Amino acid sequence: MTDSDTQPIVDTAWLADHLTAPDVIIFDVSWYLPTAGRNGHQEYLKEHIPGAQFLDINEICDDTSDLPHMLPSTVKFASFMKKHGVGDGVHVVCYDAEGIFAAARVWWMLRVMGHRDVSVLNGGMKKWKADGYEVTDDIPAQRPRNHFTPCLQNVLVAGLDDMKSLSEKAQNGGGQIVDARPYERFCGKVAEPRPGLQLGHIPGSKNIPYSSVLNEDGTMKSKEELIEIFKKCGIDPNKNVTTTCGSGVSAAVLALALAVIGNETVPVYDGSWAEWGDPDRGLPVATGG
Numbered sequence: 001m002t003d004s005d006t007q008p009i010v011d012t013a014w015l016a017d018h019l020t021a022p023d024v025i026i027f028d029v030s031w032y033l034p035t036a037g038r039n040g041h042q043e044y045l046k047e048h049i050p051g052a053q054f055l056d057i058n059e060i061c062d063d064t065s066d067l068p069h070m071l072p073s074t075v076k077f078a079s080f081m082k083k084h085g086v087g088d089g090v091h092v093v094c095y096d097a098e099g100i101f102a103a104a105r106v107w108w109m110l111r112v113m114g115h116r117d118v119s120v121l122n123g124g125m126k127k128w129k130a131d132g133y134e135v136t137d138d139i140p141a142q143r144p145r146n147h148f149t150p151c152l153q154n155v156l157v158a159g160l161d162d163m164k165s166l167s168e169k170a171q172n173g174g175g176q177i178v179d180a181r182p183y184e185r186f187c188g189k190v191a192e193p194r195p196g197l198q199l200g201h202i203p204g205s206k207n208i209p210y211s212s213v214l215n216e217d218g219t220m221k222s223k224e225e226l227i228e229i230f231k232k233c234g235i236d237p238n239k240n241v242t243t244t245c246g247s248g249v250s251a252a253v254l255a256l257a258l259a260v261i262g263n264e265t266v267p268v269y270d271g272s273w274a275e276w277g278d279p280d281r282g283l284p285v286a287t288g289g
Contacts, residue, residue, distance in 0.1 A: 008107065008259040009220055010119045012131045015093055019051060024091045025084065025143065026052040030125070031102035031249070035193045043097055047135040049121075049128055052095070053084055053143070057105055057249070067274050068194070068247045069105075071157065074150035077113050085143025086115065095121035095128070099218020101210075104252035108268055114151030120256060123219040130217060158242050158267040160275060163202060166242055167284075170204025176241045177205035178233070180250040181273070188287035193246065197277035200285040202244060206233050207289070210250035213257040226257050237261045244269040244276075 018024045028048045030040030044054045060080050062070040071077075086092055092110060094103040103120045110118040121128065129135060158166070169175030179201050184190040186207040188199035201207070212229060213221055221229070230237040237258055245251035248270045255266040269276075276283055 007119055008256055008264075009122045010093060011122045012128050012133060015049070015121055015128075016133055018091075019049075021091075023089055024093060025086055026093045026095070027055040027084075027106060028052045028096070028125070029055045029057065029094050029102045029106045030097040031057050031105075033193045033246075040097070040102070045137065045139075047125075047137055049095065049125065050134060050136045050138070051140050053140060055080075055084075055094075055106060057102060057109075060109075067271050070248070071109065071112060071270055074113060074152055077109070078148045078150045081113075081115075081148040082145050085146050087146030087148045090117065090146065092118040093121055094118065095124040097125045099124045099126050099214055100220060100253055100256065102249055104256040105249045108156065108252040108255055112153050112156045114153055115148070123217055126218045155265055156267055158244075158269040160271060162267070163242070163244070163269050163276065164283075167202050167204045175204065176235050176239060177202055177269075178230075178235055178241060178243050178254055179205045179207050179273075180210040180243060180245040180254045181207070182209050182211070183207055183289070185246070187289055188285075192273065192277065194274060196279070197273060198279050198285050200277075200287040201273075202276055203284050203286040205244065205286075206235060208233050208235070208254060210245070210253040213253065220257060220260060223261055226261050230258075230261070237263055242267045242269060244272045246272055247274045248272045 028044045032038040057069045060072055062072050094106045096103045107118050107120050166175045170177050179186050186201045243251040243254040248268055251268045255268050258266045
């Protein structure tokens with residue numbers, strides 16, 4: 001593909017035009033918080049975009065970690081991608097059921113592993129259906145195996161030690177951390193979906209709920225609107241920004257929004273609040289807005 005290689009987002013009309021292109025692979029990556037009572041794979045079996053394969057972030061993860069859906073090893077990730085036909089010259093399009101959520105996480109994962117030819121479907125299945133395109137329950141045939149060579153991009157990943165250092169800098173005006181969780185969770189006013197975690201946020205971080213960068217139809221807001229949202233929060237979107245959330249999913253939505261603005265090297269804190277908020281770690285926690 002040449003007309004959208006570097007575009008982080010493609011619209012439904014673009015995907016409809018490229019639906020049967022041999023060098024385009026579609027993944028339905030629908031996933032929900034533990035409290036949602038929904039199952040992405042079951043919904044995929046009922047209906048999905050024609051040709052889409054399913055990817056579960058809880059399976060393509062580091063199963064040796066006690067944290068949810070952490071990045072897998074390069075070997076495990078490459079094995080999955082090879083099996084599903086992803087390789088050099090293949091444009092991957094990710095979508096989820098609600099608009100833009102888990103699709104951003106998989107977009108980020110692929111970029112971390114060195115595959116830059118990846119986009120998120122703007123508005124996901126929700127927009128696809130609203131625009132009148134067909135869905136199916138047919139499971140696509142197995143794609144031919146491909147050659148996928150991972151090349152880990154550490155610049156796109158933040159770990160616990162990185163966040164400790166960045167938190168100190170952010171408290172002194174020298175770093176930028178943005179938390180994508182809803183405001184009430186960021187402030188520590190409501191319980192986390194995962195039991196046992198502390199309430200609040202990483203000291204020095206600021207809050208931009210991921211829903212605020214999306215329109216009501218699940219699509220991403222315009223570049224101009226996104227810039228205003230970040231600047232209003234006191235974040236310069238053109239400088240170094242690290243995103244965090246509950247478990248590294250909605251943080252990727254903010255990373256995607258920043259890529260739309262033009263900042264394509266945004267690290268996501270993989271462990272996010274599931275790691276930082278663990279009371280056994282004894283890390284400092286801030287509350288309030």
